[in-house]
Amino acid sequence: MVGDPGPYLLLATILFVIGAFGVISRRGAITILMSIELMLNSANLALVAVSRFLPAAGQGAGIPDGQVIGFLVLAIAAAEVAVGLAIVIAMFRLRESVDVDLARLLRW
């Protein structure tokens, strides 16, 4: 019986770090978006894991808040993907590429 949130949280951390590494190291906009999904997902995992082990109002353990917040994160992630992909499409139209290193106009 795994009675502690620790291992789940560690897994969430590892997934988050991998996602962050992806955001930093990759040039393809789609891949970066997917890495962001990884990070959001790891956050969800941490939320649900912790809420599972918190004492409930009545008998036993587990409160619904983690899942509810996770649900909200899910919705935001979906929205983010939608907008992000739209931006990717717009950028692709402009530059025939999804390489984010090409989009560096915001420079001194």
Add this chain to the structure above:
Amino acid sequence: MLTYLWLIPLAPLAGFVLVGGLGMAGKLREPWVQRLAVLASAASFVLAVFVIADFAGGVDDYRALAEAQPSKYEVSAPGEPARFEVTPLRWMPVGDITLRGWDGDGVRQVAFSVDWTFAIDTLTAIMLLVVSGIGTLIHLYSIGYMAGEERQFRFFAYLNLFMAMMLTLVLAGNLAVLFVGWEGVGLCSYLLIGYYYRQVFDKESGLTCADAGRKAFLTNRIGDFGFLLGMLLLLLTFGTWDFSELATAINGSSAFWYGSLLLTGIGVLLFFGATGKSAQVPLYVWLPDAMAGPTPVSALIHAATMVTAGVYMLARMSALYWHSPGAMFVVAVIGCLTALLAATMGMAQYDIKKVLAYSTVSQLGFMMLGAGVGAFVAAIFHLVTHAFFKACLFLGSGSVIARCGHTNDMRLYGGLRRWMPVTYWTFLVSTLAIAGLFPLSGFMSKDEILARSLFSFRGSPVLWAFGTLAAGMTSFYMFRAVYMTFHGENRSPEHVREQLRESPTVMTSVLIILALGAASIGLLGVPAGVSRLFGVGDINWFEKVLHPVVAARGVVAAPAEGHGGEHVASAGETHHAGDAGVAEHAAETPVPPGGYLVEGAQHPSWSAEAGLFVLAFAVFFTGLGLARWAYAGPQPRAEALAPRLRFVRRLLHRKWFVDELYDRLVIRPYYALSDFFSAVDQRIVDGAVNMTAATTELSGQVLKLFGTGVVRHYALWFLAGAVLLVWMMMR
């Protein structure tokens, strides 16, 4: 009519707004500029005449009105000299101010407000007539003088503004309003001196007229600083600026105030302001350079009216000066010194306007001398007579200058009486008047001042001796000017000589009026001593009218003497009243025997009066004779004498090197100080500011290296920050 007192300065003010505004807008053509300006000035004169006619009938008719509206009108008490005050407008309701109890009444709060109060008494009435009357005449003269000039509206608008300000000054019922006028005339003086602002007026130093205006303005500013300090000290002491209230406060506790160091300080500070405005030593230097302005301006502002404001102010504050022998002594000494010094300078000038300018300074010195020895009436009388003959002299010189190719140099004149008889005769009459020929006006006023400086117990033989010397010099330099200008051979260039002719009627008629005034106005104030010589009773109308206003009040001579102190001057017997030093213990002995505030004069014997009378003639003819000997005739001896007197001539021509002295003592150190502060400002203050900017820029230059524009780098820094935060929380 008296209630419309405040309209008098408003008339020329309206003229200023109309002429200036419409002129600037280009809606007013030349003749209308002149007509409007003259009309505005004449309106104030007519108004003044009506007001004064009403005032002469007594102020009793207005007593009921004053009781009904005490905040708006004020009438002097029945026994007092007639005085009417009107306050059409509140200005600054200050509220309560705290007095430190310097007047012996303890620390207390008094309500204080500054109001637009206009007041009239006989002193103001006389000044009103002089200012608006001569002002109007000079407006008229300007029509001829300015003929053909471009953009005349500027000139006439300033002239009207000057009239408004000068009338405000003489009508002021309190020091604040007086100060408005005081500064206002200073401003107009500045504007009008610099009227030909591009013209170089002094070829030796290359100064422009604008520089001359600036010099006048700045010099006056120095004096005004002292004046303002005096005003504030008065306010802190008495809690009021109202003239009548101040006089009441001082006269009410004469014993306390007599000889007080505080009053002396205030008196000297106020007089310092007067030395600026009235061109006394040490601040007289601006007036000769003020001749850069058009000649009517020199006549009106720098001879007849504005420069006499200091004398008027002294008379207005006579209650204060009577109680401060120290301050009066300073006034007398400065006045005497100025009279003498300026006269010496006037003897060596070739610029006719400068001769007249130094003459003005010298005559103002006489007025100050008169005020300083307690002869306020004589000082004001000299002010009035001087306004006539000096205005006439200036306008005469203006008439000459305009015809002689606009040069001021007397060496280029000569023999002008052939072409300009009216100018010559009026100029001559005024010269005789200023030089002091009996019975012309200058004799009456100057002789009275000199006699009082000898016989008044505040006078001294030394003051009298120097004054008489200055009077002799006056005679000399004025006749020197007459001989160089109107007699001998004409020395003008050929093309100028061909066009020599008399000035237009509008100018000469003004000259005639002024010359008549200069000749006759003296009869209004024949000194008591002189009328006695001729076996006539006291016919000094001026003294009778003016004396109550400026007389010493407060605690006067004991009744046992048979005279109130204020009547001593006109009483016909020798009267000793010198116990001035007992004031220190006044608190213990309220009325010491003999009184201690007596303006008294030791009235001279008949023979002494006769001696003075003869001496005046002697002085006059000595000056005349010397001038004739040196400058008249086909071959003036002055040229022959010149090599032997080179040093003296140079000294006098360069005005005792006073300008150079001021340059070394004041201006250069001031520039050095300014340079120092400029360096401090540029190096340290600006340096600090620039360093801040440089630091900001440097940090920006460093930080911009992080702004690569690559999203990944931003994400990297973001992650680093997140890790750092987590580490800090988990530590």
Add this chain to the structure above:
Amino acid sequence: MTALAAVAIGVVSLQWVVLLVIAAVAIAGALVVVLHRSPVVGAMGLVTNLLCVAGIYVLLNAYFFAALQVIIYAGAVVVLITFVIMLLNLRPEARGGPGLVPIGLAVLLGLALIVVLGRPLLEFSAPTAEAVAPEFGSVRQVGEALFTEYFYPFLAVSLALLSAMVGAVLLAKRHLED
């Protein structure tokens, strides 16, 4: 009893085995996403990862959330991403990454984060040892919380979704009109 101790003693229950296996697959999927040059392969890695995480949710008794994870993430989002990849006909990413310095820094920072968080997380023991409540993870419980306590955040998120939808349409459409 901490997790470390449990591993050390060798008390390896079935649940532990399942968890470790699922976690290993999830990490592998994540690594595929960030390391493989082809976006299509990356998308497949993402699906693997998401499904594994859904499995962990099952292990955590959050059945409803596991279902949501599969439907929304593994279903909708990944399908959307794949669709865009197909639409744009993306080639595998060109070689030549951002250089060693940023990558090295990123690795260092990631390891630092794991090290910093690892110990406290593993030592973090549950505040209660009680068994999971029977209603935990049920649709009823989550729905009740969502529509009562979290009503306003729920509304806000729905508005955010709406605006994201509009924004996405506009962004994707604008250049077509030109």
